[in-house]
Amino acid sequence: MANASAPVSSTATSGDDHAGIIAREERAAIAAIRGALEAIGVDPGAKPLDLRALPFEGAWGSASAICRLLAGELVNRELATAGELDGLSKKQAKGRVNELVGPRAQELAEQVAAAMTLASRFASVEAVNGYINITYNANTVAAGLLAEVFAQGDKYGWAPAGSQTERVMIEHSQLNTHKAAHVGHLRNICLGVAVTNISEAAGYPTMPVNYIGDIGRHVIRCLWCYRNFHLGEEPQGDAPKGRWLGDIYAEADARLNFRKDVLAFLHLTIQEDLVFVAAVDRMLRFLWRTNTVDGEDIAYLLGRISGQQEVDIAELRDENVVVAFWPMIGDQLRDEVVLA
Template sequence: MFQREAERAAELINTALEALGYGRRALEMRPIPFPGVWGTSTTVCYQIANEQLAEELEAATVGLSKKEAKRLVQERVRERAQAIAEELATWLSTRGDFARVEAVNGYLNIVYDTARFAHEVLRAVLAAGANYGRGAPCGERVMVEYSQPNTHKAFHVGHLRNVCLGNALSRILRFVGFDVLEANYIGDIGLHVIKCLWCYLRFHRGEEPPREQRGRWLGEIYAEADRRLNYRQDVVELLNELVQSDPVFPQAIDRMLKELWRVHKVGEDIAYLLGQIAHGREINPDAFYDEQTIVKFWSIVGRQLEQELAEARVVAEQAPEDKAIQRVRQLEEWYERWRRLAATLDWWPHVPLWEREVRETFQRWERKDPEFLQLWEETRAWSMEEFYRIYDELDVHFDVWFFESEVEEEGRQIVRELLERGIAEISEGLPVVKIDEKLGLEKETYRTLPILRSDGTTLYSTKDLALTKRKFEQYHVDRAIWVVDVRQTLYLQQIFKVMELWGFQQAAKCYHLAYETVMLPSGAMSSRMGNVVLYEDVARQVLERALEIIEEKNPSLPPDTKALVARQVGLGSLKYGMLSRDNNRVIVFDIEEALSFEGHAAPYIQYAHARACRILEKVDALPEGPYALEDLTREEIDLIEQIALFPDEVQRAADEYKPLIIANFVYELAKRFNEFYRVCPVLQAPEPQRSARLAMVAAVRQTLANGLALLGIAAPEVM
């Protein structure tokens, strides 16, 4: 509403400029930066003064030093600007409904009438209701693509950040007037699917978990497949880390290996290991294959780690300094990795065979083997069933579903077209687009994008080009937004530029809403390592804890109401946790923090809404205006000011593609409402103050509900 009021003031200033002979101008209006003062300011008087004095000042500064000339110009312009500002202030003071109009140091300041503006804010909120802050239709269609989970993998809290960002942005854009299509692009084929199905056929054929656990089970199969296929690499990574990072390990292992060589007469494998360790060089996983050697060697590694860990613990107990404690933690992490890898040491000789089998499994997909397709469709449905259940719980609904498996052939056709048109070319056997060269850029910016493998199999880029073409041609979108993690920034810029080279004008309005990853306190999550925090596990814990808190706070609520409120509060806390941090910052996901119901969290905001509802339940009807708003307290002014900001903040969130703006807004509104509630009696206040404060409470309730709705968070009426 501040923006609308500033536009009204600007129009009246332009009327004054015309009347005084200065002519209409594009005015930049800025809020007056004083607490408790509502108003706007403009520098238009300086602009006019500079124009009027240009020739005069040019002549007057001839022969002066740069410093003297600058001082003279500033003095003359300020004097003239002040005179113009006074002239405008006089004209406006007799024609506007402002509290006052001031000429201050060449600036024209317009201060709004506090009572009038406050009444206008409250009237606007109560009249518009759920539409307060909504913009008019802008006639532009935008597609927001988000979530994009892979089938045959687990849905974890990292996916939750994407879903929350995409859904909140879609709600905000729709609210300001865009025609929004929410789209999901399911990764239902690719190497991860092939690995999962290979592992199922090889080790779990015929097994099937309970229906409600099938999606999770597939994720576990995928994690097992990757652990098996990457087993040698994981072993060698630990060895290399020990050799290069541990001060004791290389010498101790060197001694043990020499003993192994002397006693058991094992051959070249040990000689190779000795040489690499002695020189601190990386070990190649394909350089030694003998299973017996690995078993003996791995036992040596474990004994050495056990010994070092025991010694480090003694040192830390005697002198618990940070360095000693960190040493213990590092050795514990290494030993845990050693222990996990030692449990499956029999995998070592089979890895090359498994890798060949995975390639053969991929060929079954490529030639569309009927038996394999049937298995793929069945297991794909297991994952999709889990996704649908999670989306329904989160109140997320998609207008368009894309599937990676459906755009492979379209992608191949696009590659052929790009080659025929000269946009793409064959380079070292690969179809590529040399983007910088095609754009005439001398500095490396977008680089070269491969768009198909040399064997004709598709890449991500092959399918993303087809997908983007569908968005533009089939769905007629004017702009497209991708909610994808920050690691894909360059890749998506490449896709956008290829579409631009292809001639699609919409490519100029493609936008990548990048976000950083969600990590555990112990480090990055990985589906392959199986250390992800699954969404369903977190949601269950949050909902259970929320129910405990609701029962503590309001034990008299009916059981059904308790369950509903606990669900609203629990899911709200999860969503707000993902939206209340800048999307360019890593979230370190801590379950205890996620379960917190105090401070900068959704329950704090939801409770403010419930408190407003509780106050209003005690009156038969909301008093109609006009309200007595002449002598407002500082808390009342701050509260109304925050309410008035809502439409402008919604528009800013849409312009910047930033749901964080709304997350911060509702928190600040809840905080100001709590300050108002603490200082300003409502029901006990005398009339006409009571009616005015009831209107403020109603406006807070509505604005909080609207803001939370834009974040996909419920606004409970009781808590």
């Protein structure tokens, strides 16, 4: 049994008046487990009788570990009564108890499952590795749910405001601040508003939130493109500034992806085209003579390409050296095709 979801506890304080039919089914399972334990003479005392969802695909039900929790105490008491722990150290006594906890938990779970099965409320009750696995009767629950919906009509699911003590925060949408909302954003807006309305209708104090000022990589990209290529071109008057920012964002994305594509193509070329590698010295000398290019960048490119190693744009003093080098790469490749 895995921890598939948050547990449902017998100590929950929410009243049954506004509990959903599924929550009531889970509480019935807790009551049935407690009743079965008492029927076989075992008092769970103050131990938490929690449920977790069954982690099996296609199964709707809950699992309880109460028998595993109780088994340790029962085994310890039984061994002490029989005198089997006399003369043992704490470590030895613990080891002896642990040897018997698993089988005792399974035995106890089987007794509880048998008692619960007699009640016939649940689709199945099984004892597995000391856990009690309860499968709910979907048909019975569905019939009860439909009956409630038809009986309550428009009032179904509603609860007085503030009747639930837990406060709920629902975060949704997260629109990009530098480009227009698309259909995916609209879908999330609709879902977020719907879930918020449902939560409020169920009586929960609800706070919908959206990090409108969230600043991340999209903002950095947009600012980079604006400062380098569109500084001072802001729309005037009533011109739509949002669309203008969106266009700059799209351009920034295209420019950055283009640089990545260029470097990827350059790396592939120097790995597979030895003629290109042999010509790189001539190409870079021509680039240095005809352009205002930093000599260290020329040396870096020469060393990396001659050694058939990948070029890292972060190592360049001026990223635009690749832009200036790109037409020469094309000329060289065209010459190679002609000479082939």
